[in-house]
Amino acid sequence: MESPATIEPRALEHGDLLAHDAVPAALISMRDIWKTYEMGEEPLHALRGVSFDVQRGEYLAIIGPSGSGKSTLMNLIGCLDTPSQGRYWINGKLVSEMDDDELAHIRNKEIGFVFQTFNLLARATALHNVELPLIYAGISSADRHERAKNALSSVELSDRMMHRPNELSGGQRQRVAIARALVNHPSLLLADEPTGALDSHTSIEIMNLFERLHAEGNTIIVVTHEPDIASRAHRVIAIRDGQIEKDEKIR
Amino acid sequence: METELLTETALERRAPRRTGPRLEPPRRRRRLRLPPAFYTTWESLRIALSSLRANKLRTALTLVGVVVGVAAVIAVVTIIKGLDQTVASTFSSQGSTVFTISKRPSVITSREDFIRFNRRKDVTQDDAESIARLCNLCWRTGIAANAQATVKAGDRSSEGVRIRGLTLSMFAIEDAVVEAGRQWTDVEEAAGRDVAVIGPDVVDNLFDGAPFDRVVGRQVRVEGRSYEVVGVTERLGKIFGFSRDNFVEIPYPTFKKAFTARTSLIAFIQVPEEAQLTAAEDQARAIMRNRRGKTFREEEDGFTLETQDVFIDLYKSATANIYVVTIGVAAISLVVGGIVVMNIMLVSVTERTREIGIRKAVGASRRDILLQFLIEAVVITSIGGLLGVGFGFALAFVLAKAMGFPLLFSAGSAILGVSVSSAVGIASGLWPAWKASKLDPIEALRAE
Structure with missing residues (x-):
């Protein structure tokens, strides 16, 4: 084994891991994240140096007015996009430098999305919608059926498996989407305005479901502009003008 | 990329993530993985x-x-x-051991050619007989003359039937099979008797498709002349939509008497082996050129010598x-x-x-x-x-x-x-x- 003294000192390069931020232990680790859009003359900075960690099992809300950079941040956390600058690890994997297909793989393994507009395949049954991530994970159809059925029953939709989205209520559709998000055992459940298209009664139902999922050990991030929804989380990060304005534990 | 996916999945199955959702306990499966x-x-x-x-x-x-x-x-x-x-089965039945000598080629593509070929002398029985006599490589020689006419029997009639005046040798050259009855005899041919071998279509059209042997002995009339049916040939079927069974065959001398206007005939010559075909053709051509008085230098034969390759080429x-x-x-x-x-x-x-x-x-x-x-x-x-x-x-x-x-x-x-x-x-x-x-x-x- 070489002793550290024999290593030639050299200048620090971009991408070098420093001792203090060698692969982070946190589930999500963002370091000085910038996202810049080239819009005409002026570059538009949607995010300006955002850094934060999310531990496993946390229930986090990200709030902010529209145009604050909240959606951009969500897209980055969800690995739908890569930052212009900065580094982002999820579950120990440096995703900020990945290409499209590697990101797709990370989305499949690590992230379960819940969208405001549900985003279910209209022509597919609830069961097939829930199976979708497993198909791209290359799981055999028998395993898929079983896991999708379990996921659907965990959101109390066992009796609606063969229904298509247009035969389901808004709350039921969102629960199908949640089942889909959970079916591949992701590290993170990422919800974007999950109650934005639901009435208040159904919203409460869905938020109760989130609470239960959190209690079962899931890590949850909810992006919202509704204070009510944010208040259900255990920690709230407020974004304004592309920066973290506030990061507080509320429970 | 696929192997990477596989190994990763395999690793996860061995050591399930500690954190993450717990909807169900991770299970080991022994199913086939594709x-x-x-x-x-x-x-x-x-x-x-x-x-x-x-x-x-x-x-x-x-x-x-x-x-x-x-x-x-x-x-x-x-x-x-x-x-x-x-086409293969039709033409191979006569094979490439047969060539013909006629006034006009079978395939004429322009009006000018038609006029030119029409000016040629007719091919006559004398021409055919000289070839038979002088061409020692020629094995069989036959004569065929063609006409079209309406054929009648009783009150039935059939238009556009091919009337063929043949020498007996043509049955052998064309490999024709008489299914019922018989061919005509040498004597009948020499005497120019009114006998006929008919095709199955004529039986269908004039005798309501009666059994062939019942038709033998009946009479058919062609242009006012009556012929005794002595034989019916086997059915050949159609080619390109045209029936090959719609004909009345009569001895050539009889044909000469009945259809005087159409005098040009086709001489059929057969050799025993395909290998002798070219030599026989040369002999026959020389004999014919001689008969037409063509000199060595003259290009035009004044007749057409062709094999079935013409049809195959066409x-x-x-x-x-x-x-x-x-x-x-x-x-x-x-x-x-x-x-x-x-x-x-x-x-x-x-x-x-x-x-x-x-x-x-x-x-x-x-x-x-x-x-x-x-x-x-x-x-x-x-x-x-x-x-x-x-x-x-x-x-x-x-x-x-x-x-x-x-x-x-x-x-x-x-x-x-x-x-x-x-x-x-x-x-x-x-x-x-x-x-x-x-x-x-x-x-x-x-x-x-």
């Missing part, structure tokens, strides 16, 4: 079929070009294969032209069909942008999306190809029935039809599929 690409491909096939089902009319319209292209090729290839067999050049035209038609319809498919696929990609976004969000890679749309395009065109093969065979079947040639379905042309249409699918689906795979998931999820 490569992940298998499941995504199967999913693509499923999607393709369901989206085609959802847009039935659009799919049907999209298919037209491909169906027409493939059907044209299949029909023509099948028909020509059937014709090839008919047939070959005709089918070659048909093939070229068909391939042209098929190529145009396939290109147009391909463009239509490409257009529809582009529409489909646009319509399903959100679906693509959803699939990408849950982990579909670019390759998965590319394959999905490519498979969809190939499924469309392969269905088109299959329908084309079906329609093509159906068309060939109908034509074969109508024209009376054997139907030879070839698996090769069916496979070719389907593979060509699949190739069209790949070619026309590639760009739309590539566009779909390139979509930004964020933008795609926002699409309406």
Whole structure:
């Protein structure tokens, strides 16, 4: 084994891991994240140096007015996009430098999305919608059926498996989407305005479901502009003008 | 990439993540694991079929070009294969041991030629007899003279029947089989008796298809003259839609008496072996040129010497032209069909942008999306190809029935039809599929 003294000192390069931020232990680790859009003359900075960690099992809300950079941040956390600058690890994997297909793989393994507009395949049954991530994970159809059925029953939709989205209520559709998000055992459940298209009664139902999922050990991030929804989380990060304005534990 | 996916999955199964959702305990399974690409491909096939089902009319319209292209090729290839067999069996029965000497070639392509050949001297019985006498390589020599006439029996009549004045040797040269009754005899021929051997079509038309042996001994009338039917030949069937069984054959001397106006005849010469054909032709040509008073230098023979190669060559050049035209038609319809498919696929990609976004969000890679749309395009065109093969065979079947040639379905042309249409699918689906795979998931999820 070489002793550290024999290593030639050299200048620090971009991408070098420093001792203090060698692969982070946190589930999500963002370091000085910038996202810049080239819009005409002026570059538009949607995010300006955002850094934060999310531990496993946390229930986090990200709030902010529209145009604050909240959606951009969500897209980055969800690995739908890569930052212009900065580094982002999820579950120990440096995703900020990945290409499209590697990101797709990370989305499949690590992230379960819940969208405001549900985003279910209209022509597919609830069961097939829930199976979708497993198909791209290359799981055999028998395993898929079983896991999708379990996921659907965990959101109390066992009796609606063969229904298509247009035969389901808004709350039921969102629960199908949640089942889909959970079916591949992701590290993170990422919800974007999950109650934005639901009435208040159904919203409460869905938020109760989130609470239960959190209690079962899931890590949850909810992006919202509704204070009510944010208040259900255990920690709230407020974004304004592309920066973290506030990061507080509320429970 | 696939191995990486596999090992990663395998690792996870050995050591399940400590954190994360606990909807169910991770379980060990002993099921067969297929490569992940298998499941995504199967999913693509499923999607393709369901989206085609959802847009039935659009799919049907999209298919037209491909169906027409493939059907044209299949029909023509099948028909020509059937014709090839008919032609081969027809001409090989006389084989290439026979050549003919006649006033005009069998195939005349211009009016000028027709006029020129018409100025030639008729080929006469004397010409044929000189060849028979002088050409020592010629094995059999026969005479055939042709006319068309209405044939009657009782109150029935049949128009446009081929009347052939033959020498007895023609039965041997043409390898004709008399199924009922007999050929006429030397004596009957020499005496110019009114006897006839008739074809099965004449039996059908004049004697209500009576058994051939019941027809022997009956009378047929041709241009006011009565002939005793002494024999009926075996049925030969049709070629190119024309029956080969609609004839009345009478001894040549009888024919000369009955049809004086048409005096040019065709001399048939047969050699024992194909190898002797050229030498025999040379001899016969020399004898004929001599009889026509042609000098060594003169180019024009003043008669036509030909073998059945003339027909085979004509047939070959005709089918070659048909093939070229068909391939042209098929190529145009396939290109147009391909463009239509490409257009529809582009529409489909646009319509399903959100679906693509959803699939990408849950982990579909670019390759998965590319394959999905490519498979969809190939499924469309392969269905088109299959329908084309079906329609093509159906068309060939109908034509074969109508024209009376054997139907030879070839698996090769069916496979070719389907593979060509699949190739069209790949070619026309590639760009739309590539566009779909390139979509930004964020933008795609926002699409309406």
